[in-house]
Amino acid sequence: MERTNKLLFNAASGCRNGKYEEDSIVRMAARTERARTLLDGLNPEQREAVITTEGPLLVLAGAGSGKTRVICHRLAYILAAGFCGPRNVIAVTFTNKAAGEMKERVSRLTGLDVRSLWVSTFHSAAVRMLRAAGNLVGVKRDFTIYDEGDSEALVKRIIKDRGWDPREEKPRHYAELISRAKDDALDPDDWLEKTFLHRAVAEKIYEVYREYEKRLARAGALDFGSLLLRAVKLLRHPEGKRRFGERFQYVMVDEYQDTNAVQYEMVRLLAAAHGNVCVVGDDDQAIYEWRGANRANILAFEKTFPKAKVITLTRNYRSTQGILDAASHLIGNNTRLREKKLRAERGSGSVPRLIRARNEYDEAEQVVRAIRTNLKAGAAKKDHAVFYRVHALSRVLEEVLSASGIEYQLLRGVSFYQRAEIKDVVAYLKLLVNPDDDGSFLRICNKPARGFGAKTLERLVAAATERNLSLMAYLRKCGEDRENRPAQRKKEAAFVEMLDELQSLLKKESVSIVVREVLERTRYLELYDQNDPEDLQRFENVREFLSAAQDFEESADEPTLAAFLERITLATDADDYDPSADRVVLSTLHAAKGLEFRHVFIVGCEEGLLPHGRALGEEADAEMEEERRLAYVGMTRAKDTLTMSYAFERRMYGQIQARTRSRFLSEAGIDDTSDWGGTERETRSFFVGRTPATLSGSRDTGIVGCGVLSEGDSVRHHRFGTGVVLYVAESGDENEVVQIRFKNKVKNLMTKFAHLTRV
DNA sequence: AACGAGCGGTTTTTT
DNA sequence: ACCGCTCGTT
Ligand SMILES: Nc1ncnc2c1ncn2[C@@H]1O[C@H](COP(=O)(O)OP(=O)(O)OP(=O)(O)O)[C@@H](O)[C@H]1O
Numbered sequence: 001m002e003r004t005n006k007l008l009f010n011a012a013s014g015c016r017n018g019k020y021e022e023d024s025i026v027r028m029a030a031r032t033e034r035a036r037t038l039l040d041g042l043n044p045e046q047r048e049a050v051i052t053t054e055g056p057l058l059v060l061a062g063a064g065s066g067k068t069r070v071i072c073h074r075l076a077y078i079l080a081a082g083f084c085g086p087r088n089v090i091a092v093t094f095t096n097k098a099a100g101e102m103k104e105r106v107s108r109l110t111g112l113d114v115r116s117l118w119v120s121t122f123h124s125a126a127v128r129m130l131r132a133a134g135n136l137v138g139v140k141r142d143f144t145i146y147d148e149g150d151s152e153a154l155v156k157r158i159i160k161d162r163g164w165d166p167r168e169e170k171p172r173h174y175a176e177l178i179s180r181a182k183d184d185a186l187d188p189d190d191w192l193e194k195t196f197l198h199r200a201v202a203e204k205i206y207e208v209y210r211e212y213e214k215r216l217a218r219a220g221a222l223d224f225g226s227l228l229l230r231a232v233k234l235l236r237h238p239e240g241k242r243r244f245g246e247r248f249q250y251v252m253v254d255e256y257q258d259t260n261a262v263q264y265e266m267v268r269l270l271a272a273a274h275g276n277v278c279v280v281g282d283d284d285q286a287i288y289e290w291r292g293a294n295r296a297n298i299l300a301f302e303k304t305f306p307k308a309k310v311i312t313l314t315r316n317y318r319s320t321q322g323i324l325d326a327a328s329h330l331i332g333n334n335t336r337l338r339e340k341k342l343r344a345e346r347g348s349g350s351v352p353r354l355i356r357a358r359n360e361y362d363e364a365e366q367v368v369r370a371i372r373t374n375l376k377a378g379a380a381k382k383d384h385a386v387f388y389r390v391h392a393l394s395r396v397l398e399e400v401l402s403a404s405g406i407e408y409q410l411l412r413g414v415s416f417y418q419r420a421e422i423k424d425v426v427a428y429l430k431l432l433v434n435p436d437d438d439g440s441f442l443r444i445c446n447k448p449a450r451g452f453g454a455k456t457l458e459r460l461v462a463a464a465t466e467r468n469l470s471l472m473a474y475l476r477k478c479g480e481d482r483e484n485r486p487a488q489r490k491k492e493a494a495f496v497e498m499l500d501e502l503q504s505l506l507k508k509e510s511v512s513i514v515v516r517e518v519l520e521r522t523r524y525l526e527l528y529d530q531n532d533p534e535d536l537q538r539f540e541n542v543r544e545f546l547s548a549a550q551d552f553e554e555s556a557d558e559p560t561l562a563a564f565l566e567r568i569t570l571a572t573d574a575d576d577y578d579p580s581a582d583r584v585v586l587s588t589l590h591a592a593k594g595l596e597f598r599h600v601f602i603v604g605c606e607e608g609l610l611p612h613g614r615a616l617g618e619e620a621d622a623e624m625e626e627e628r629r630l631a632y633v634g635m636t637r638a639k640d641t642l643t644m645s646y647a648f649e650r651r652m653y654g655q656i657q658a659r660t661r662s663r664f665l666s667e668a669g670i671d672d673t674s675d676w677g678g679t680e681r682e683t684r685s686f687f688v689g690r691t692p693a694t695l696s697g698s699r700d701t702g703i704v705g706c707g708v709l710s711e712g713d714s715v716r717h718h719r720f721g722t723g724v725v726l727y728v729a730e731s732g733d734e735n736e737v738v739q740i741r742f743k744n745k746v747k748n749l750m751t752k753f754a755h756l757t758r759v
Numbered sequence: 760a761a762c763g764a765g766c767g768g769t770t771t772t773t774t
Numbered sequence: 775a776c777c778g779c780t781c782g783t784t
Contacts, residue, residue, distance in 0.1 A: 121774065122774075148773080167780095224773090225774095260774095288772080288773080291772080389771070391771085392769085415773095420778090453760090588772065588773095590771085591772090591773085613770095653775075655775085
């Protein structure tokens, strides 16, 4: 209690920081009033969390209990009460999107200018600190950020240089291990000491890890792990401590259960001077242990900060009791260290529903039918979300939704920025910002061909490595030393000159103009053929990239190329979510974290999918529990209705597989009887032998069955687009084949599999 | 340099 | 089933 309410204390004494001020009491009173209104709309426990501004605070509470609301209001309260200015607070969220929303909410709640407030992900915060003061810890101002793909490409080069076969020594695998090592703050030597892998294997990885670090440094690049590690180093540096440790007087972290060892250390260092740190989270929602997150961080918070106060919230404002009960039953199957009770404030509501389907198409059609029923009853498209364990399941849902004319937004699977042509353009841009970035150099130097063939590059890399120079630095400095080959030298010089010219544009031109010039002068687009439909898509993607650059320069605080590249590499799936767009949301369970929808569907509730196959082993108890938490997260996103579904058969890895229902369904008390009434065996026999095209529901989605089409009909196919029927074979038969002329080619398709719709 | 056959990995989740 | 990469061929 002594330290609980700083506001009361200040108001009573009319004193802050030990100094009396003439009109301070009056101003304090006004502030007090404003701050007080921020307690409206909070329950007593939430209020207590908000006014406990000083010292370490842990809010450990179940799903939908208002943790995020606490953080927002607490932040606003601190500012409104005038305990410090916006620039003295740092808040960390899980996605950039969540950061943006929090900032906006705080701005609305306080009416203050929040531009100097730091609300971001750990990674973005690290980048910001390193751009400002990275030189203190050996980070160049213009460092490049390597994403997973860049790291893997680097590892692959290292493996090849060693003369190893990348099919044996899988770069993926190595990159993964290196990344995990960094999550645990282990450098190559630490890692070698700690690893349980066989000596011979471990030493190979060690060797690659060391070389990887060396080349990252030479390229002036940081991967995701190093970003955080360097930030920690910076926060330990006396000057860094002064600049950031003292600046941030209040530290807040949302979703604390999914922080890793390095992020934990960042939090500890940021709070070291004053201990004003508030973390909120729910250990039952920890779903990122696979990438190095450590639930122990939240469970041991009181050990890290011995004077910590702990507040639990037990009222769930999101879901109805029926949904909450199912979710609680499910999570009750985990061994839990901190059991959390939750009561639904919204009353009993409906019981979760189960959909059983013959196959993935039937599943999607039933889900879409349910959505359509809700729409007819007045619900909006954006009130609906469909979640799945793996992105691969989105395909069929997309097809059926489009066929039904229901707009949807996909929290993207293969990120737009991961596409080859986009990565190429980005590589050119990265090279302009940081010419030492060998990864980018190698990626684009011969796209289109300009004299950097395999042989030439081999020689070049060897020569540069020998001198410990980046490729570009080598071309600049030592181009002359090399014997003869005047034609070759001329080509290299032309390349360097082209990049120099582009680089000179950086200072005077906007991002989109630079991108345009890069495309123009590098003649990158000449790689592609206007008549090839796949290439056409590439042109389209590049155009979209250009418009993303335009949007960026119009909206960003700091519209530099470096900032644009940062935004691109640190973007997350969830960042795409536009809650105001009236569209059904399709998302993985992971990207669903923190969101909420009136109607939630979880598809693919099958053994091997949810729980995922990797969690099924005898010794995979920890993984199984994480899968269960993942299902828990998904279920607790639902406000009004929750529908889970599974299919008896599903096409996976190109083969039709028989599936069995997820154990999580019975664990959650969601049973067979709730929908069909029959036993599983009866249902299965009912479905077997029916083709998707003849199943009920097909009519509704507009997918045409056999015997319907004739010559001249216009149809749409999910992949080939629209086309005209040229010929129908075995019309009406189950094996009917239609020949269709699409834009670029003629295809023969079996009607029952093609899922065509009329246009 | 440009093409195609053959292979291997993919569909775990992502900062 | 599908993609992208590699390697061999032209
Ligand atoms: N005191 C309250 N009164 C009414 N509604 C509330 C209250 N606190 C929170 N809510 C609402 O409850 C819902 C869940 O809140 P919030 O997202 O903050 O919970 P959370 O604990 O962060 O959830 P999760 O961990 O599941 O993501 C939101 O719609 C929020 O507006």
